[in-house]
Amino acid sequence: MKKVLNVLIMLMSLFAYAQSVPKLLGMADELYQNDRYLDAIEFYEKVVGMDKTNQQARFRLAQCYNRTLQYDKAKSTFLNLSNTLNHEYRARSLYSYANLLKQESRFEEADSIYFFLISVPDAEPYLVELSRKQREGCQLALRQEKADRGFSISFMEDINSDFHDFGAVLNPSSDHLVLATTRNLPGVQYEGSQYEGLLPDLASFERRNNNRWRMSSSEQRFSDLNTQWAEGSGSFTGDGRTFYFSSCRGESGADCGIMVSYLEGENWSEPVLLNDYINEPNSENKHPSISVTGDTLFFVSNRIGGNGGSDIWMSLKGLEKESWTPAINMGAVINSPENEITPYYSSAYECLLFASDGHVGYGGFDLYAAKGESFFEPEIYNLGDPFNSTWDDTYFAISDTVGFLSSNRVDHELLNIYSFSVNNEKLFLSLLISGESLIDSRLVSKFRDIQSLDLVTFRVEDYAGYDLFEPIRPSKPKPKILEDVVSGELGEIKFEHLYFDYASATLRPESQVALQELGLQLGDRSFESIDILAYTDSIGSDSANLLLSNNRGNSAKDFLVSLGIDSSRINVLPRGEIPSKDSDHWYKRILKRRVEVIIKSSESIDLPLAKTYILRQSMSLQELAGKIGVDFNELKKWNGNQEGKLAAGSTIRLVESGDAERPIKLLVDETDLSLFEKQAKDQG
Missing domain, CATH: 1.25.40.10 (Tetratricopeptide repeat domain)
Structure with a gap:
């Protein structure tokens, strides 16, 4: 028993x-x-x-x-x-x-x-x-480690507390210092669930006669902008009368959006959420930095269409008040597969400074400068010691003759604020990212071609086998299915690009075939949602291109709905024109007229994708099938029954196994235009 x-x-x-x-x-x-x-x-x-x-x-x-x-x-x-x-x-x-x-x-x-x-x-x-x-x-x-670069930063003892203090900026009109802090302030603050303590709020300080700082009196107090949730770092326009800042709702300080408030007399107005081009639904948007002129806003977002993690985006102000245009991703040189945060744009030096944990750095988040003729192919500089440590260094900003940054280098936990003197912003930044003493911080070791070798300071013997001399632009290799899908979290699965005719929002036959195949593949599979990112080329006004991209996205959505997919699970995200640093060739405009389809799913979905090519010569599908050795009936199945001659510039879908090579004189792969571009230049 x-x-x-x-x-x-x-x-x-x-x-x-x-x-x-x-x-x-x-x-x-x-x-x-x-x-x-x-x-x-x-x-x-x-x-x-x-x-x-x-x-x-x-x-x-x-x-x-x-x-x-x-x-x-x-x-x-x-x-x-x-x-x-x-x-x-x-x-x-x-x-x-x-x-x-x-x-x-x-x-x-x-x-x-x-x-x-x-x-x-x-x-x-x-x-x-x-x-x-x-x-x-x-x-x-x-x-x-042992280099003395002649720069110094100071721990702000009269500002820092036993809590997180970060994101300091000066109001240029009143000399008030505004920052975010998790210390216990007047009013209701919820506890955070990531670290011990409260969610951050905004606090303002004023300078005493002895040049020390104290909490502001009732004048221009920022406490009216605070909620019980999390308020983060902000940025002033040049006149000091408009303030942009982050506000995050939720237990973890998530659900972040960018707000604006105006100085009315001695009080700041009720904050207003910026439009959907800045605060795109279903994404985190924070860390605003406004240009001195108030017409360009840089900010951080994890929205669809980035390079991974949090990216830096830019938007221009329209003619009406706070009428911000569709945001532009700052490109794959600035934005890495990891996280880029806390941008600061120096109007004086025309330079973007930011923090990242995805570039060559000392450890944690480091501070970087992006400087060049174009934001889409700048030089990237690590600011080096003392601005960077092996821990997290963020929130770089300059206000007149003083600069600030935030770092947890002291106890490796609390963010504190540091200051540094700036006699002239343009000269200061110029010296910071140039000169023999700083040459090691220039990150060109594997991001420039062999013609830039004289600028490369990393020793060749350190990086043998690192493709140092390979003439390519920075690439962002990412798996087709992101790592979160593998680990059971919500991930993204990218489908084929769907291309459109000039000024048209009508689905082409091959795009309809592609969407039909997508509908069959999804079937009864479980997925969270489908995001449709829609674009145009550079021809036309911003407003017309935004409307056209919206119509293209809705054409793809309507087709998927006709296949039985729930409309509420499909999000159309119009992006308007795709910016480019390159000359605007006709074939590049073809590839800009597209929509991208991204499936969000917590499980892996293997989508057999066709490759898309640009047709360089006018011919029928039957003629093309004979020239490239593909069965005509198969070619029709992949592209729809298109009769007659197809114009040069048409896009063709081919379902291929292995690495099939196609004659460059007939077809150009959408993912590799380098040879085609060279031939186009050679031909004048």
């Missing part, structure tokens, strides 16, 4: 275990996906204690430790995952562990792990690319 009782107890324990692990894991995952990392830790720790083979839970636990600044626990957990073979989180754990070593200035150890990670067979391409950049950052830091 006793033996039977022991067996029953054992079975009941096993049943309770089987029931509790999935339940705990579900609760942990929900908290994790809502950025409630402190709360999620408790549940992940229980799951890992009960099921030591659950590598996803261990990886997310490590991420939670890291994002709540518990670095020792994060490092230990990542290291254990790295030493466990044959699981999908090993490469990402290696990378995260190396990053934490780099933060501790253990550059040689970190460098060796990045070097090993590059050779790991199952490492995602974007991790390999980031590891190469991180290796360059290690070498950069080692060379500049």
